[in-house]
Amino acid sequence: MKRKRAVPKPILFSEGWEVIEQGVTKMKRILEGLPEPPFTCEEYMKIYTRIHDMCIQRSPHDTTEKLYTKYKEVIMEYITSVVLPSLKDKHDEFLLRELVIRWSNHKVMSKWLSRFFSYLNRFFIKRNSLPSLDEVAFTCFRDQVYKETKGKVKDAVISLIDQERGGEQIDRGLLKNVIEIFVEIGTGKMDYYKNDFEEEMLKETASYYSRKASNWILIESFPDYMLKVEECLRKEKDRVVHYLHATSGPKLIEQVRHEVLCVYSSQLLENEKSGCCVLIQEHKVDDLSRMYKLFSKIDDGLCRISQIYKKHVTVEGTILVKKADDVASNKEAEKRVVVGLQEQTFVREVIELHDKNMPLVNDCFQNHTLFRKALKEAFEIFLNKTVAGSSTAELLVNYCDNILKKGGSEKHSDEAIEQILEKAVNLLGYIYDKDLFVEFYRKKLARRLLFDKSANEDYERSILTKLKQQNGAHFTSKLEGMVTDMTLARETQADFKEYLQCNPRTNPGIDLSVTVLTTGFWPSYRSSDFHLPFEMTKCIQAFTEFYPTKTNSRKLTWIYSLGTCNITAKFELQTIELIVTTYQAAVLLLFNDSNRLSYSEIMSQLNLVDDDVVRLLQSLCCLKYKILNKEPNINSISSDDVFAFNSKFTNKMRRIKIPLPIVDEKKKILEVVDKDRKYVVDACLIRIMKSRKVLNHQQLITECVEQLKVFKPDLKLIKKRIEDLINREYLERDSENLNLYRYLA
Structure with missing residues (x-):
């Protein structure tokens, strides 16, 4: 027999709410700090169970909807009767403290009520797609309390921030709690x-710092102004850390930067007494670092500083150029003494200028691309000007030559020389005419190597390594070949001496030293059908017989203009050793057989041209050492002159060197470089057109300029070379578009 299950008695809403209300009242008393013991588990379960039982009753006794409505009414009633009155008459910091308390209490109340009514969340609210209990609670507070007080609260918070900016102590914890209300009220x-x-x-921040900046700009120097800006930014970041929301940080800092830096950036940077130029000139490292750090954060800040920096370096470099020009414009009599020294001084001062600026770029400006570019462009501007009538490439070569040759004007340690060479090579990076540098350097290197003027072969190889690293292997291939030739020449000379010892009949009886060079590596030297004296001819024959024993694949071409001789000259009062060139020695040896020789006789016997004969005779009878006498006795050489050995010549020295009149080789070098440039441009144009086949005029010129690294080509030169290639049928113009070129295979 089945038993009938007992049906529970329905709970009327008024009966059920009476139990719930007791719990709600107790909770309110606890929130208000009134004497009330905390909730026990039994009390919590009693309220939760009563709500549960009321919600699961079948219709018409189901009170779920009424409970949901009553939940909101409880919160609204508490806000209306307690919360709003407590906030009504409060202002400033008192209002903020009360709001923080009420918000905290509200969250506690919402939490406990949600627990009591949690059954509604699980079923009724989901089923009917209604706002959750937490949403209802937050909405009530937002609509009734937050919207009512937000204006006063905002003003109070901003007022406290202003007080702190003014130097007063404030309760940062209070501000943090209030600002969290603004964040939390948005529920995500x-x-x-x-x-x-x-x-x-x-x-308000913008307004505050606008007032501050307008005052600072009138009374503070640029460095002091930056210190104040730095301190303000630090304090604003500190505020974000301690009480403002993190999302405000970038906006706040940007606002401050705009008011204190962007608005006054021009006025600050261009300040005549303490601006950017003054800081650079006085090498204020800390201030420059601070300036970089501050202005790197504002739009176009670093660009403006880099332009000022570039202009400053350009001016300093141009002053050095003018200084060198002024020295060179002195009287002609002073030129030889002063200008040679000024070449060294100019390059040394440029190196010092570079050394002074590199720490600024690397450290103060953190090696930023803009400043590296500014320094490079500034040095390019003044280093590619003509200085004292010479190109900087030539001056730099002369400076290096003075360091590398024996008896240079400056003495340095090995380590110092390495550093100087490194700095000199760095300067070459700013010079456009690198091919000109190479040609001048080849001439100087040749003289050092051939006349044993090089101080140290290790230094020679060291600078070539540095040049190779900076400009590539093609840049130094000939120079390295010259140094290698000298090593091989010493081996050949040792073998020649051994050969003479083994073949005494071949020995000419004169100490002969021959340097065999590779034609392609060395500068071009003029060879001639010079008629050697008999004594010298024997030497040439001896080496000519020896050399095939070393190699059969090379042909010797004798360059007598590079030779030197040591001659013993017996005068009436003394015997002197003369150090002369091969040509000078040949002239003097003629007087072993003749007491007097005319100009024409000397020229015909030696088979030399007029220019060479004039220079040789000038060196022997018109300059410092008058080894020969001349009729008529005037300081010029003519074809009617007659010469005789000066047997009465005397000198304090037992050994003297007789120099030739100085010949300016610059013109010849420039001609060689100009000629080589035509070939280089031709090769570049053909290489481009061969790969592109068809190209318009402007594109061809642009690519040609970009590819030519060893010199900066003149546009007129490129245009002439294009026309020449068209005439030689390497290129042709398009018949329909004359601005278009085609490559002819």
Whole structure:
């Protein structure tokens, strides 16, 4: 027999609410700090169970909807009767403290009520797609309390921030709690924080720092102004850390930067007494680092500083150029003494200028691309000017030559020389005419190597390594070949001496030293059908017989203009050793057989041209050492002159060197470089057109300029070479578009 299950008695809403209300009342008393013991588990379960039982009753006794409505009424009633009255008459910091308390209590109340009514969340609210209990609670507080007080709260918070900026102590913990209300009230969104607080706070910040900056700019120097800016930014970042929301940080800092830096950037940087130029000139490292750090954060800040920096370096470099020009414009009599020294001084001062600026770029400006570019462009501007009538490439070569040759004007340690060479090579990076540098350097290197003037072969190889690293292997291939030739020449000379010892009949009886060079490596030297004296001819024959034993694949071409001789000259009062060139020695040896020789006789016997004969005779009878006498006795050489050995010549020295009149080789070098440039441009143009086949005029010129690294070509030269290639049928113009070129295979 089945038993019938007992049906529970329905709970009327009024009966059930009476139990719930007791719990709600107790909770309110606890929130208000009134004497009330905390909830026990039994009390909590009693309320939760009563709500549960009321919600599971079948219709018409189901009270779920009424409970949901009553939940909101409880919260609204508490806000209306307790919360709003407590906030009504409070202002400033008192209002903020009360709001923080009420918000905290509200969250506690919402938490406990949600627990009591949690059954509604699980079923009724989900089933009917209604706002959750937490949402209802937050909405009530937002609509009734937050919207009512947000204006006063915002003003109070901003007022406290202003007080702190003014140097007063404030309760940062209070501000943090209040600002969290602006954030939390949005339930996951930042709209309320941004619209109701942040926008106004940023406006007030801009206004505050605008007033401050307008005062600072009148009384502070640029460095002191930056210190104040740095301190302000530090304090604003500190505020973000301690109480503002993190999302406000970038906006706040940007606002401050705009008011204190962007608005006055031109006035600050261009300040005549303490601006950017003054800081650079006085090498204020800390201030420059601070300036870089501050202005790197504002739009176009670094670009403006880099332009000022470039202009400053350009001016300093141009002053050095003018200084060198002024020295060179002195009297002609002073030129030889002063200008040679000024070449060294100019390059040394440029190196010092570079050394002074590199720490600024690397450290103060953190090696930023803009400043590396500014330094490079500045040095390019003044280093590619003509200095004292010479190119900087030539002056740099002369400077290096003075360091590398024996008896240079400056003495340095090995380590110092390495550093100097490194700095000199760095300067070459700013010079456009690198091919000109190479040609001048080849001439100087040849003299050092051939006349044993090089101080140290290790230094020679060291600078070539540095040049190779900077400009590539093609740049130094000939120079390295010259140094290698000298090593091989010493081996050949040792073998020649051994050969003479083994073949005494071949020995000419004169100490002969021959340097065999590779034609392609060395500068071009003029060879001639010079008629050697008999004594010298024997030497040439001896080496000519020896050399095939070393190699059969090379042909010897004798360059007598590079030779030197040591001759013993017996005068009436003394015997002197003369150090002369091969040509000078040949002239003097003629007087072993003749007491007097005319100009024409000397020229015909030696088979030399007029220019060479004039220079040789000038060196022997018109300059410092008058080894020969001349009729008529005037300081010029003519074809009617007659010469005789000066047997009465005397000198304090037992050994003297007789120099030839100085010949300016610069013109010849420039001609060689100009000629080589035509070939280089031709090769570049053909290489481009061979790969592209068809190209318009402007594109061809642009690519040609980009590819030519060893010199900066003149556009007129490129155009002439294009026309020449067209005439030689390497290129042709398009019949329909004359601005278009085609490559002819």
